[in-house]
Amino acid sequence: MDLTLALGVIIFAIIAGLLGSLLGLGGGIIIIPALTLVFSYPIQVAIGASLIGVIATSTGAASHYVQEGLTNIRLGMVLEVATTVGSIIGALVAVYTNQQILAVAFGIFLLYGAYYMIRRPERLATPLPGEKKRGLFDLKGSFVDRKTEKEVTYEVEKLDRGMAASAGAGVMSGLLGVGGGLVKVPVMNMWMGVPMKAAAATSNFMMGVTALAGAVIYYGYGFMSPVLTAIVAVGVFSGAAIGSRTAHLATGTGLRKFFAVVMIAIALLMFLRGIGILPTG
Amino acid sequence: MEKESLNRYVRIVLLAGMVVSVSTMVIGLLLYALNPHGWEEVSLSLGEIVEGLTEGNPIAVIDLGIVLLIATPLARVVAALGAFAAGRETKFVMVSLIVLFVILLAVLTGAT
Numbered sequence: 377m378d379l380t381l382a383l384g385v386i387i388f389a390i391i392a393g394l395l396g397s398l399l400g401l402g403g404g405i406i407i408i409p410a411l412t413l414v415f416s417y418p419i420q421v422a423i424g425a426s427l428i429g430v431i432a433t434s435t436g437a438a439s440h441y442v443q444e445g446l447t448n449i450r451l452g453m454v455l456e457v458a459t460t461v462g463s464i465i466g467a468l469v470a471v472y473t474n475q476q477i478l479a480v481a482f483g484i485f486l487l488y489g490a491y492y493m494i495r496r497p498e499r500l501a502t503p504l505p506g507e508k509k510r511g512l513f514d515l516k517g518s519f520v521d522r523k524t525e526k527e528v529t530y531e532v533e534k535l536d537r538g539m540a541a542s543a544g545a546g547v548m549s550g551l552l553g554v555g556g557g558l559v560k561v562p563v564m565n566m567w568m569g570v571p572m573k574a575a576a577a578t579s580n581f582m583m584g585v586t587a588l589a590g591a592v593i594y595y596g597y598g599f600m601s602p603v604l605t606a607i608v609a610v611g612v613f614s615g616a617a618i619g620s621r622t623a624h625l626a627t628g629t630g631l632r633k634f635f636a637v638v639m640i641a642i643a644l645l646m647f648l649r650g651i652g653i654l655p656t657g
Numbered sequence: 658m659e660k661e662s663l664n665r666y667v668r669i670v671l672l673a674g675m676v677v678s679v680s681t682m683v684i685g686l687l688l689y690a691l692n693p694h695g696w697e698e699v700s701l702s703l704g705e706i707v708e709g710l711t712e713g714n715p716i717a718v719i720d721l722g723i724v725l726l727i728a729t730p731l732a733r734v735v736a737a738l739g740a741f742a743a744g745r746e747t748k749f750v751m752v753s754l755i756v757l758f759v760i761l762l763a764v765l766t767g768a769t
Contacts, residue, residue, distance in 0.1 A: 584730030596767025
């Protein structure tokens with residue numbers, strides 16, 4: 377890889393990590409279109425690199441969230457059974473699918489991401505009346521909210537629906553090289569009754585193992601270009617580290633709305649590439 | 658089992674894996690930048706990585722970093738398994754073993 381290209385990739389990777397952490401997205405949603413549309417990499421190679429970036433950023437953030445006590449490790453590990461199976465299926469489909477179809481699938485994912493960024497549904501924790509029926513697992517969670525300094529405790533509901541959605545998020549991760557937080561976080565929050573902060577931390581916790589299951593398949597099938605992958609991983613990781621320290625600067629809705637429009641534009645470019653109007657790598 | 662000790666084991670493994678793997682990748686990239694020609698940019702098998710390291714191949718160092726990073730979430734599952742076993746939480750020991758089994762399937766799929 378020549379130096380100019382390497383510099384270009386690392387700049388995009390740092391921006392992807394930084395924006396990702398400011399907007400509460402993974403870096404994959406930004407770096408994959410950049411690698412395919414700007415640098416003309418085959419989409420599977422971009423996905424392979426992105427998955428390693430997902431592992432790097434989620435590992436970095438996870439150790440922090442676990443220390444804060446926000447992560448529901450037991451819930452995360454139960455759902456990981458579904459996400460890892462999904463991730464294997466997604467990765468196997470991706471390595472045998474042509475680039476055009478993957479570009480269109482990624483475009484659809486971007487449109488969903490844009491919708492989610494504008495809507496941002498959140499269910500506020502409301503304790504259910506009466507004694508609740510316990511399921512197979514005791515997944516009750518608690519953490520101390522740093523803003524209010526109060527302890528928040530919650531029960532986890534509808535584990536079956538959560539497992540099904542997690543399998544879907546896993547397929548998406550393996551197929552498109554993203555973390556899948558855009559699916560897992562609203563599912564845990566809206567359906568399963570997990571408070572937003574705990575849902576985000578638990579989703580992030582699951583990403584490492586989920587991406588790992590997909591990544592070994594891309595690695596084995598030769599879609600992992602080492603220099604590119606390492607540059608992307610180090611870049612996204614550094615960007616996310618900077619972002620998490622400056623996150624308080626940009627929590628407003630303005631940046632999210634702006635970025636939603638950018639995502640719609642990128643989705644259109646991915647569609648154009650999918651139908652062969654833009655050249656593939 | 659105490660929530661605290663599970664959190665502590667998991668956090669230590671994540672931190673250590675992250676520091677070691679990201680630094681290995683950075684070192685590999687620097688070595689590659691100093692001597693970028695004559696290396697094939699491919700994902701190497703574990704045996705080829707060991708061989709490449711003795712030959713001073715920077716791609717082998719980068720691939721080692723990638724493999725170490727991939728192994729970090731795996732090590733985290735093993736750490737949680739240990740914590741659940743120590744706390745005699747049979748159901749969660751089973752869950753951890755199932756996750757490990759699925760990862761094994763993924764590795765075997767990738768290796769063939």
